[in-house]
Amino acid sequence: MQIKNFAKILLKSCSRAESVAISGHKSPDYDCLCSSIAMQEILRQNGIKADILLEKPLDETFAEVVRNREYIFETDKNYDVLISVDVPDKKMLPAIVQAKRENALKTFCIDHHQEREKYMDYMQVISGESSACEVIFRTFEQYFKLNAELATIFYIGIYADTGGFIYSNAHSSTFAILSKLLTQDIKPDEIVQHVFQSVSKNSFEMTKRAMNSVKFYLDGAVAVSLLKESDFTETGVAYGDSKAIVGYLQRIDGVKVAISIFEPEKGDYHVSLRTANPDVDVSKIAEKFNGGGHVRASGMKLVGDYEKALHALLCQTKSVLGNKDD
Numbered sequence: 396m397q398i399k400n401f402a403k404i405l406l407k408s409c410s411r412a413e414s415v416a417i418s419g420h421k422s423p424d425y426d427c428l429c430s431s432i433a434m435q436e437i438l439r440q441n442g443i444k445a446d447i448l449l450e451k452p453l454d455e456t457f458a459e460v461v462r463n464r465e466y467i468f469e470t471d472k473n474y475d476v477l478i479s480v481d482v483p484d485k486k487m488l489p490a491i492v493q494a495k496r497e498n499a500l501k502t503f504c505i506d507h508h509q510e511r512e513k514y515m516d517y518m519q520v521i522s523g524e525s526s527a528c529e530v531i532f533r534t535f536e537q538y539f540k541l542n543a544e545l546a547t548i549f550y551i552g553i554y555a556d557t558g559g560f561i562y563s564n565a566h567s568s569t570f571a572i573l574s575k576l577l578t579q580d581i582k583p584d585e586i587v588q589h590v591f592q593s594v595s596k597n598s599f600e601m602t603k604r605a606m607n608s609v610k611f612y613l614d615g616a617v618a619v620s621l622l623k624e625s626d627f628t629e630t631g632v633a634y635g636d637s638k639a640i641v642g643y644l645q646r647i648d649g650v651k652v653a654i655s656i657f658e659p660e661k662g663d664y665h666v667s668l669r670t671a672n673p674d675v676d677v678s679k680i681a682e683k684f685n686g687g688g689h690v691r692a693s694g695m696k697l698v699g700d701y702e703k704a705l706h707a708l709l710c711q712t713k714s715v716l717g718n719k720d721d
């Protein structure tokens with residue numbers, strides 16, 4: 396749903412509030428972090444101070460431009476106003492935010508995923524927009540002054556969620572915003588190199604291991620990579636670069652569903668799903684396991700025995716692929 400006076404209502408509620416918090420989803424990505432930072436800056440320009448809540452510090456795979464910010468990881472404080480960005484439903488809120496949602500006087504959601512439930516008082520959800528950053532830009536356009544720092548943040552969020560402006564969610568309206576961002580003194584080539592393309596040696600070592608682990612299933616329609624707990628301890632990398640791995644797998648001829656699995660702790664699997672195939676909806680796979688995401692990119696967690704978890708995952712993948720062939 397889209398609310399006409401959303402920006403006005405939100406800014407009014409925040410200016411009357413004693414305290415305001417912003418939260419993205421669990422396991423944050425660039426769009427969710429950048430939309431949190433952009434929202435905070437827009438509020439600041441309107442004379443409103445807001446905290447950004449995060450479940451834990453960001454690991455080194457995140458560029459400094461988002462990592463070196465002030466985040467709140469733990470606090471007993473309750474907030475009068477809570478704003479979620481890029482969060483499709485309440486179970487995707489970080490644990491520290493769940494209780495604060497109950498205690499907040501007014502709650503807002505700004506998102507671009509498929510709308511599933513009304514979990515906040517005011518929902519500004521524009522499904523199909525490239526990113527939460529785009530929804531924020533459009534919703535608040537009259538209420539902030541674009542500067543180079545803010546333009547850089549929007550650029551990173553939109554770049555991330557459109558895979559570098561190539562996914563089908565990059566509409567002409569998205570490029571209209573980009574054209575405004577480029578009126579500022581920003582350096583897209585340097586941003587992209589710094590944020591998305593450079594990799595640490597350790598991260599490269601993890602990618603190498605992931606590539607060596609790849610197996611194909613369902614006549615080559617599914618590629619699965621696995622990084623085990625031991626890979627993390629041996630390389631000293633906190634978390635693999637899932638986007639690089641799964642992004643590569645989806646480019647292989649014949650692969651309809653690319654799956655990369657991480658086991659950061661024994662028996663605990665983080666699964667990323669991608670497809671470049673317009674007939675496949677990977678969110679239908681993730682939803683079966685209480686995960687979520689988009690048609691093209693989704694994720695979820697699995698626990699227990701790996702072979703059993705993989706079997707269940709492949710069965711669901713097979714049925715999603717099968718339904719599309721009908």
Ligand SMILES: [Mn+2]
Nearest residue numbers: 426481526527
């Ligand atoms: Mn997003």
